[in-house]
Amino acid sequence: MKLTLERSALLTGLSHVQSVVERRNTIPILSNVLMGADGGRLTLVATDLDIEVSESVDASVDAPGQVTAPAHTLYDIVRKLPDGAQVQLTINDDDRLDIDAGPAHFTLPLLPSGDFPKMTADGFTHDFTLPASELSRLIDKTRFAISTEETRYYLNGIYLHSKDGLLRAVATDGHRLALAEQTLPAGSDGMPGVIIPRKTIAELRKLIDGTNADVSVAVSESKIRFTTGTVVLTSKLIDGTFPDYERVIPRTNTKELVLDNKVFASAVDRVQTISAEKSRSVKLSLTDSNLALSVNNPESGQAREDLPVNYDDEALEIGFNAKYLLDVAGQIEGQDATFMLESASSPALVTDSDDDQALFVLMPLRV
Template sequence: MKFTVERAILLKALAHVQSVVERRNTIPILANVLIAVQDGTLKLTATDMEIAVVEEVPGVQVTRPGRTTAPAATLYEIVRKLPEGAKVELDHAGGDASLKLRAGRFNTDLAVLPVEDFPSMTEGKLPHGFSLPAGQLRELVDRTRFAISTEETRYYLNGIFLHATESDGTRVLRAVATDGHRLARVEEPLPEGAGNMPGVIIPRKTVNELRKLAEETQEEIAIRLSDTKIRFDIGTVQLTSKLIDGTFPEYERVIPRGNDKILRVTKKEFAEAVGRVAAISSERSRPVKLSIDRNHLLLSATSAEQGQAQEELDADVVKYESSPLEIGFQARYLNDITDQIADQVEFCFADGSAPTVVRDAAKPEALYVLMPMRV
């Protein structure tokens, strides 16, 4: 195998695939990227056996077609540190020979592992398929992934639940995530072809890789899936992932229906005040208390070591017409939700101990549930 490619093109492709590779693993070949060239096209593949990313790069100058593997992180770091505009030549004579990399006056040899050892993540049949504009997919991910659980024992919460359902008489594609403390539910109009899709749980790592790749395009992203796997075609990149084998909880049961005490507050002033008040304590779980009265909101927090802090927001940014209420929330959870909201935050309370519904006043298709803390 021997080919020449521009440094910028190779670097971009390596950046897409190498982040899938686990830095520490017990199977050496999984630290490598599979490099294949033929007919003027470079194909890079990386996998951790749960996710596989493949990118095809056209327009490569191929002297000798072939395949080999190379350490992904090392190759990426070398290419990243080469000067802009450099032409990179990769040359592998075959067998156990090292992979030679040359760029200008720089050259290095990289150890390779046999191509035959590189695992193949065969997809099988993916009978369900539809497309989403990249912007819509980014919104679904951004507005839900913060609520994905990191508790490995509840593995069925370690991803986003994507499914087709009905909302107010309209069929929608809905994404849901929860960690038991907060829940995020966001929906988009159901795309053509998604009506019979199974409900699937997309793992957290896959969600994060997908979000990075979706950032680079404004085009439609093709999605194909089965009960066990999902594939995203994003330009020249193909991301394939196993799905979480578990049952997502009946999330609708935890969404309150009768919360009739409505607080509307300007997002910017509210989020900044929460940040200032919460700074009094270094404990991440320390609650911020909301004391709410007619068109008036007092935020407060206390710390045994640092003392107490409070800030008052008044009628120019607060609208509240119900009976007085006191309720506490973890500051980080409040911020995670308000980060998803553009201007006006709408809180729907029942009382000081019941789950609270939070909405973006301008985007009713997004709904959040937040569990209160004792204050």
């Protein structure tokens, strides 16, 4: 194998695939990136056995071939080469990879390409296309609520499914729930409900960050594939049953609190400064047109801040985790957030004045 390509093209391709590679691997080949050169293209593939990312870039191929090289080391080398450099990749007589760029020369060890695991990508039953901005919105509105508790593995991802003519994304950790939906794209009707793992979501979000291109999505019972431009991400799905989340969305809460979201978030951030690190609880005390945020921590003191709000129901005191409040506030696009409340022990429903296709549920804390 021998080829030459521009440093920025190689760096972009490596940046997309190498982040899948775990820093510590018990299987040496998984630390490597598979490189295949043929027909004026260099194809790069990396995997952790659960996720596979591939990308092809333009290259001047003098001798086709296929090898695997250490992914992170190769990425670091290319990242440190000067802008505009022409990079030559060659397999030398010792079956090692020579990397030449101007006066810089590196040699890396290789492992046989035949040992590199390939993820099968067949059996997809539904294909549809989404603009990257719409897919980003579904991810951003929900991923903060993904559980990190490994024992409840079926909550360790975003549940993507079709519902009543809409494509819906849901995530919950049992303490809060986030839901976002949009018009059902052509080809997705009747798709199986799938749980996309947390790591896959993170990698996908990086791949589509800042682009307005379309993303093709293919779904089967066990895998999902995202394609945008020359990048393809294929991932296994979480094999589990997502809980009946509709049961925890309050539909009959009658006490309406409307507040300026940015003002509220800033106040929560201030008073939570002295909250106990473990619970981060903040008490919301509601009276006519006033919200008092307070924290009482025997070890570090007290804090209170009053805000003018739209509220004209009976007085109510309810507590929430401050971080969870800030997470939800960070997803509110409009000026106002609306809290529908019922009692100190009932979950709160939060909606966005500018987005009627998203909602959030917060479980209260005792304060």
